[in-house]
Amino acid sequence: MTSKRQLVVSVVFAAAALALLGGVLWWERAHPPATWSAMPSGKPVRGAALFKDKGCVRCHAIKGSGGNSAPELGSDLDVRRTPSQLVVSMWNHAPRMWAQMKAxxxxxxxxxxxxxxxxxAYLYTARCIDETGDAERGGRLFELKGCNRCHGGRTVPTKESPPSLDSLRSSASPVAWARAMWNHPPLPNDEEPPQFEARDMNDVMAFARKGQSIGLDWLLVAADADRGxxxxxxxxxxxxxxxxxxxxRVGPDLGPGRELPATIVQLAGSMWNHSLAMSRAMNAKGVKRPRFSDAEMADLIAFLYSIRASEPGGSATLGEVTFDGRGCGSCHGPHGEGTESAPGxxxxxxxxxxxSLGTALWQHGPEMNKRVVEKGVKWPDLSEGDVGDLIAFLNSAPAGRS
Ligand code: HEC
Ligand code: HEC
Ligand code: HEC
Ligand code: HEC
Incomplete structure (x- = not known):
């Protein structure tokens, strides 16, 4: 009798547990984890202040302002400064950097x-500069795509007339341009918006800027991915x-599984290209087209790009080989277990x-470098692919523990 009751009870429990598990899984699917915005758990605007306060600016310039005894850290569009790329470049340059600090x-x-x-977060943002574009080609596109119909500014401006070409200039920075493209009024008579490919939009913006090159976008430095x-x-x-x-699922997935346009101005172009189709979808769903301020657009962009710059994945097994192969094992032990010359x-x-690897470098690196010199070994260089594997290895439990 009791055993039957126990059975019923445990079946009920099992069912409840299953339902709970299902619920948790459903909840996890419906609520993307907050850690997605973890990459810039840093705030670029605080990073900008630290860059000055910690003296980085005495040697390094960003967009031309700062010292010139070390590499400029705000240029080179091809090098995206994800955290793992930053760790590698700092790690590899560190001994020479310290030598210069000493000197x-x-x-x-x-x-x-x-x-x-x-x-x-600041260095990442500083690298997110857009391409300046070809102003001359932009001028031709501006006519070809019909922008000059409204923004030509040949007629005497009235209160209602669209902003003149000259006044477009005030929106001609990457984030502000994206805001302008998003908020842009629809073309009359449901006209399809002329399409912009690849760098076209950069050229048009360069035309509006009269060819002036793009500097650090302070709207982006002030942006906050969590607000986004x-x-x-x-x-x-x-x-x-x-x-x-x-x-x-009405529009395309905007998550990390899908590439976004490479630069913010190209994203602005994509928003423009899709504006009519998106408006139609919104009408159909009864969603009012939201408007953005410059600061809001900066936050949204920071969010969309930050979820793509997440931590690299890796293999603990490969990481163990790398750890020893790069020479870390010669001090920390082949399994990272620690030796008398370096901690586990x-x-x-x-x-x-x-x-945290970047932090370890700044906190323990000079001491680590001292041992390198004492032992007469080579400073262990890292390559970009190593970081994910190394992290996976360091986070795995040592043998004999689970
Ligand atoms: C005394 C001057 C000096 C100071 C201060 C300094 N650095 Fe450096 N840094 C250098 C030098 C020199 C190099 C290049 C070393 C080399 O040639 O390998 C470098 C390289 C780097 C690199 C790699 C650059 C590249 O091209 O990939 C990064 C990133 C970096 N530093 C960040 C920082 C940060 C962040 C700070 C402040 C916390 C800082 N540095 C402070 C001199 C300095
Ligand atoms: C049918 C007329 C029309 C056409 C064609 C048109 N625009 Fe506009 N545009 C406007 C109006 C009207 C505004 C002002 C919207 C507002 O104030 O909210 C505007 C605003 C803008 C702004 C923001 C200006 C600011 O200072 O905030 C930019 C940038 C812009 N347009 C770029 C373009 C580009 C690039 C094209 C061509 C692809 C284009 N526009 C085509 C009518 C037009
Ligand atoms: C009512 C549905 C709807 C809403 C709300 C909506 N979108 Fe869209 N969006 C779409 C559709 C549909 C497309 C594809 C349009 C097409 O096929 O041209 C699209 C396309 C886009 C694209 C271009 C994607 C690409 O392939 O490059 C971007 C970027 C975008 N949306 C951003 C946003 C942002 C940011 C918001 C919120 C402020 C938003 N959308 C709100 C329906 C929507
Ligand atoms: C020449 C010896 C030596 C080599 C090679 C070496 N380290 Fe170290 N490492 C040390 C020493 C010594 C410390 C502790 C420094 C201190 O106490 O400030 C340390 C500290 C660290 C820390 C910080 C530990 C903590 O508790 O926060 C990390 C992380 C680290 N090393 C990783 C590495 C990695 C990854 C490599 C290989 C790419 C490496 N080390 C290569 C000697 C070395």
Whole structure:
């Protein structure tokens, strides 16, 4: 009798547990984890202040302002500064950087994990400069695509007339241009918007800028990916665009599984290209087209790009080989277990990430470099593909522990 009752009870429990599990899985699908915005858990604007306060600016310039004894850190569009790329370039350049600090009698900056996150977010943003574009070609496109019909500015302006070409200039920075393209009024009579391919929009913007090159976009430095994630929900993007196939499917997925245009001005072009189709979809769904301020557009862009710059994945097995192969094992032991000359790194309940590796470099690097010199070994260089594997290895439990 009792055993039958026990059976019933346990069946009920099992069913409840299953339902709970199902519920959790459903919830996880419906609620993308907040860690997506974890990459810029750093704030670029705080990073900009640290870059000055910690003395980086005495040697490094960003967009031409700062010292010139070290590489410029704000140029080179081809090098995207994801956290793992930053760790690798700092790691490999560190001994020479410290040598210069010593020579110049600049104290080694002490950086905590949050500060490294802030600096990385700033350096990442500083690299997100757009291409300046070809103003002459832009001028031809401006006519060809019919922008000059309204923005030609040949007629005497009235209060209602569209802004003149000259006044478009005030919107001619990447984030402001994206805001302008998003907020742009529809063309009359449901006209299809003329399409912009690849760098066309950069050329048009260059024309509006009269060829002046693009500097650091301060709107982006002030941006906040967490606010962008909030806007993404509040402005109803989420009703039509899923991020990982879990929500709206009316428009294309905008999550990390799909490439976004390479630069912000190209994203602006894509928003323009799709504006009519998107408006129609909104009408059909009874969604009012949201408007954006410059700051809001900056936050949204920071969010959309940040979820693509997440931590690299990797294999702990490969990481173990790399760890020893790169020479880390000669001090930390082949399995990272520690030796008398360097501490053990694994199984200490810490989670490594690109940010914490960067922090370890600033906190322990000079001491590490001293041992390198004492032992007469080579400073271990890293390559970009190593970081994900190394992190996976450092985060795995040492043998004998689970
Ligand atoms: C005393 C001058 C000096 C200071 C201060 C300094 N650096 Fe450097 N840094 C250098 C030099 C020199 C190099 C290039 C070393 C080489 O040639 O390998 C470098 C390289 C780098 C690189 C790699 C550059 C590349 O081309 O990939 C990064 C990233 C970097 N530093 C970041 C920082 C940050 C962040 C700070 C402040 C916390 C800082 N540096 C402070 C001198 C300095
Ligand atoms: C049918 C007329 C018309 C056409 C064609 C047109 N625009 Fe506009 N545009 C406007 C109006 C009207 C505004 C002002 C909207 C407002 O104030 O919200 C505007 C605003 C803008 C702004 C923002 C200006 C600011 O200072 O905020 C930009 C940038 C812009 N247009 C670029 C373009 C480009 C590039 C093209 C060609 C692809 C184009 N426009 C085609 C009518 C037009
Ligand atoms: C009512 C549905 C709907 C809403 C709401 C919506 N979109 Fe869209 N969006 C679409 C559709 C449909 C397309 C594809 C249009 C086409 O095929 O030309 C699209 C296309 C896009 C594209 C171009 C994608 C590409 O392939 O490059 C971007 C970027 C975009 N939307 C951003 C946004 C953002 C940001 C928001 C929130 C502010 C938003 N959308 C809100 C329906 C929507
Ligand atoms: C020449 C010896 C040597 C080599 C080679 C070496 N390290 Fe270190 N490492 C040290 C020493 C010594 C410390 C502790 C420094 C201190 O106490 O400030 C350290 C500290 C660290 C820390 C910080 C530990 C903590 O508790 O926060 C990390 C992470 C680290 N090393 C990773 C590496 C990686 C990854 C490599 C290979 C790419 C490497 N090390 C190569 C000697 C070395």
């Amino acid at each position: 110049k009698e600049i104290a080694y900056p002490k950086l905590g994990e949050q500060e490294v996150a802030d600096l990385f 994630w909030k806007l993404y929900r509040e402005k109803a993007c989420v009703t039509c665009h899923s991020l990982r196939g879990e929500a709206g 790194l694994r199984g200490k309940d810490r989670r490594y990430s690109s940010i």
